[in-house]
Amino acid sequence: MKHSRDMTAGLPAEDRPAAGVPAEDRPTAGVPAPDRPTEDRPTENPPPENRPAEHRSAADGSSGDRAIVLVDEHAHAWSPRTARSRLREGLSGPTAGVAAGHTQANLISVPADWAYDMLLFCTRNPKPCPVLDVTDAGSWTTALADGADLRTDLPRYRVWRDGEVVDEPTDVRAHWRGDLVSFLIGCSFTFEWALTAAGVPVRHVEQGRNVPMYVTSGQCRPAGRLHGPMVVSMRPVPPEHLSAAIRETGLLPAVHGxxxxxxxxxxxxIRDLGRPDFGDPVDAEPGDIPVFWACGVTPQAAVMASRPPFAITHAPGQMFLTDARDEQYRVL
Amino acid sequence: MKHSRDMTAGLPAEDRPAAGVPAEDRPTAGVPAPDRPTEDRPTENPPPENRPAEHRSAADGSSGDRAIVLVDEHAHAWSPRTARSRLREGLSGPTAGVAAGHTQANLISVPADWAYDMLLFCTRNPKPCPVLDVTDAGSWTTALADGADLRTDLPRYRVWRDGEVVDEPTDVRAHWRGDLVSFLIGCSFTFEWALTAAGVPVRHVEQGRNVPMYVTSGQCRPAGRLHGPMVVSMRPVPPEHLSAAIRETGLLPAVHGxxxxxxxxxxxxIRDLGRPDFGDPVDAEPGDIPVFWACGVTPQAAVMASRPPFAITHAPGQMFLTDARDEQYRVL
Structure with missing residues (x-):
């Protein structure tokens, strides 16, 4: 087993985020809910059946007592191969901004006898679950990343039994099974570069945090034994940038569109944007509109709701880095 | 069993195409191959392993001894429900132009034990095989068309055993099996309305013919027991309309993009555009550029190459009419 390193280890001291600020004391999103007065908004999301028990634990991708930062100050310039190599060696943390311009992917691995249900679930729910690749049973390689090992090259994993997280290692070789089929699903981190290039501010990146993700009240279309709610990510967008945000992401349907x-x-x-189910709350600027994209954590919500006997996923926000370039997934 | 009616039955006599012109005497496409002189072009495509034995039979969707026309002069204005009802009653023929603005789909039904391979094949080859819906085993209904019966509502089917066509009925209730999983796959007829709206001439529609389709030398990415070549459709496009054609179809990745x-x-x-493997040759205008889109007949080529014990498909060019509107599949 590799050892996880402090994700801020590579940062000069002056760039390290201040420690000791409890997550619950950080400012909440502050995005107005258009049709209700702020004072009427409840302070917490309702606890749906499948809301994760470990709500806001560090393994959610939330930052615990400090802001999330890039795994390394140079990580945006890394090649995907370099990034995978560093992560394999034990570097850990959210991957927003790593290997700029390269496609990031959500991982879900299920036993072969659940693979058809999972593939059908993804096919029937293409906005949250756009499939970029599916491995053959037992294989830990993918056509999307030469030389990659899906068992070691993600920053952090979640190991699931009967719909519950039983381990959150940085290497899953000890948990691997010969019958696992792995799905790589498009991730919205991919389109953040397109947003930035189009002049759309990406608040959570500006603020050095993981993107906030929420379990919604909307149910996915079920498939066989799999069902569950849709998960969304949220980015506050200034109104003058809204059409660019819609256009740029619409051209990338393989990463949620x-x-x-x-x-x-x-x-x-969603009752309180300040309390995401995964990731960190983000501060909106005055006038920002909360914009919600379908999120690749949705298969994890389906695992929680449907309780397959075994699964391995990425930890939210800690993605697989592919060799593919974002432009390869642009429809135009 | 319903009875198949002459597809020109609803046309006034003066609109009926002249009969008696053998297909082989009709003018061929005449699209120049840019980098080789016309006189060097061989007159026939090579016979790849999986080229259909029934090349250019009437069941290819080619017109035999007359030009292909709309199944009914009013068919463009039909609702999808009306179209399905007429087709269920026995009307038959290519569906290009029927129920304008509504999404058309390719059909492939395979036994449940082949369904994972087929779904994986489609997932790994999203350009030729964009999946719009997958039924549960044995079901002949689809979320895409209220009240539709996939066993009766297509103009014409092909029934396959061990990779060979054994029947081409207009109703497959007698062939139906309780273990069949049906895949509805996006069809390029859908984007022809977007092309027309953008001012791009659609030659085969202008000429009252089925679109020409060709088996290519490019192999799809295999999936389990399924492999086979990619099939493409071809439309001659004037150079001044090429960027619009690419833009309009790029915005519709669910129908081949x-x-x-x-x-x-x-x-x-492809050695001879004048001899398509399915459909009709189309006449190009001087200067037209041949433009090739991935085609939903590709799963049929995989059936020919991979020889599953049983399958049911649509007959090329004779599609399933869904209730979905084309715009629902536009990414922007």
Whole structure:
């Protein structure tokens, strides 16, 4: 087993985030819910059946007592191969901004007898679950990344039994099974470069945090034994940049495409943007509109709801780095 | 069993195409192959391993001894429900132009023990095989068309045993099996309305013919027991309309998206545009560029190459009419 290193280890001291600020004391998103007064907004999301028990634990990709930062100050310039190599050696942390311009992917590995249900679930729910690659049973290689090992090259994993997280290692070789089929699913981190290039501010990156993710009240279309709610990521977008944000992400359907909703979070059953189910809350600027994209953590919500006997996933926000370039997935 | 009616039955006599012109005497496409002189072009495509034995039979969707026309002069204005009802009653013929603005789909039904391989094949080859819906085993209904019956509502089917066509009925209730999983795959007829709206001439529609389709020398990425070549459709496009054609179709990835190739047919292993493997040859205008889109007949080529024990498909060019509107599949 490799050893996990402090994700800020490579940063000069002056760039390290201040420690000791409890997550619950950090400012919350502050994005207005258009059709209800702020004082009426409940302070916490409702606890749906499948809301993760480990809500806001460090393994959610939330930062615990400090802000999330890039795994290394030079990580944006790394090649995907270099990034995978560093992560294999034990570097850990959220991958937003790593290996700029290269496609990142969510991972879900299930036993072969669940693979058809998972592939069908993804096919029937293409916005949250756009499939970029599917391995053959037992294989830990992928056509998307030469020389990669899906068992070691992600920053952090979650190991699931009967819908519960039983381990959160940085290497899953000890958990691997010969019947596992792995799905790589498009990740919205991929389109953040397109947003930036189009002049759209990406608040959580500006603030050095993981993107906030929320379990919605909307159910995915079920497939065989798999069912569950849709998970979304949220980015506050200034109104003058909204059309560019929709256009740029719409051109990338393989990484979730255009938003599923803009504005009122309550339309998705989200009561408090300041308390995401995964990742970190993000501070909105005055006037920002909350924009919601379908999220590749959705298969994990399906695992929680449907309780397959075994699964391995990435930890939210800690993605697989592919060799593919974002432009390869642009439809135009 | 329903009875098949003459597809021109609803046409006034003066609109009916002249009969008696053998297909082989009709003018061929005449699209120049840019990098080789016309006189060097061989007159026939090479016979690849999996080229269909029934090359250019009427069941290819080719017109036999007359030009292909719309199944009914009013068919473009039909609702999808009306179209399905007429087709269920026995009307038959290519569906290009029927129920304008509504999404058309290729059908392939395979036994449940082949369903994972087929779904994986589609996932790994999203340009030719964009999946719009997958039924549960044995079901003949689809979320894409209220009240539809996949066993009766297509104009014409092909029934396959061990990779060979054994029947081409207009109703497959007698062939149906309780273990069949049906895949509805996006069809390029869908984007022809977007092309027309953008001012791009669609030659085969202008000429009242089925679109020409070709088996290419390019192999799809295999999946389990399934392998086979990619099939493409070809439309001659005037150079001044090429960027619009690419843009409009690129915005519709669920119905094959942007072209896979523009120009020289030999790059795809196509030796003679005048002899398509399915559908009709189309006459190009001087200067037209041959533009190739991945085609939903590709799963049929995989059936020919991989020889599953049983399958049911649509007959090329004779598609399933869904209730979905083309715009629902536009990414922007």
């Amino acid at each position: 255009s938003p599923v909703h803009c504005g009122d979070p309550s339309a998705l059953g | 942007s072209p896979v190739h523009c120009g020289d047919p030999s790059a795809l292993g």
